[in-house]
Amino acid sequence: MPKKINYRSDCPISSSLDIWGDKWSLLIIRNMMFYDLNTYGEFLNAPEKIATNILADRLLKLEEAGLITKEEHPESKAKIFYKLTPMGINLLPVMTEISLWGDKYFKIAPQARALTKLAKKDKPGFIKSLSEKLSNVGTKSNR
Amino acid sequence: MPKKINYRSDCPISSSLDIWGDKWSLLIIRNMMFYDLNTYGEFLNAPEKIATNILADRLLKLEEAGLITKEEHPESKAKIFYKLTPMGINLLPVMTEISLWGDKYFKIAPQARALTKLAKKDKPGFIKSLSEKLSNVGTKSNR
DNA sequence: TTAATTACTTGCAAAATGCAAGTAATTTTA
């Protein structure tokens, strides 16, 4: 059964952090959002090297919070296809601003730089096109 | 001596989380950014009730990361006036988007709602005016 | 001159994290 979340206050920032305010949750979302990674194994292979038990825990919590859903993988019954819900996709502006802020102050790999460059050039367009793409992930029209 | 941060990867999101990716750091920043709270005691009184040792730890880490600075309080030598650096002020777009996202999905207090309402009406104006205000916090022209 | 206030520190229990080694259901290979 889903463990109930105790929100610390009625502040939108505080409540947001109660859901995804840790070192790993937003990285899982980043993987789905910007890098088309959608399986447990793909998440494990991301450069930050999340531990298997933490990954399992975060996937469950993100699912319970309504940010992601489990679906059957189009190519294999042994795999699970994780995808963002509309609530998860709506984190795009947050994730984009974090990327732009981080881009300003940290050493960044070329792959990530390519994304922030796009976001800088046309932020609303970047968000809109990615949002539409993510809405179609795993749908028939997409395969 | 400042403990060196081990960045997990060269991703702007990952590196950002390495700095402020926990349940408390952004709440301290929120207090300075949106509610004109600038002392240890004021941070302790915020509704989320941070523990004293955690607060001291986060203030140090945020200072070492370059997001905040300690200054002498204009009214009392017993107090320390914490303020955002430009790097911290530049989190305004991130904080604003988090607020708007949280506003969409959680129960929100009227005080916070007033802020998100302003941000929704004119996002660039909201960020610009707050940014200018924060740049003047603790300056002579401001007193 | 004594009592508050302010910004912390310290000690310890509880919770979260991280690592290594399983396991069960598929899928691929020989």
Place this chain on the structure above:
DNA sequence: TAAAATTACTTGCATTTTGCAAGTAATTAA
């Protein structure tokens, strides 16, 4: 078609982080 991989986890345990309660030293107020 049987054995070896793959995949998505779980489990046990050590380490780290968090949270609570109770200090403490430097101001400030009574």
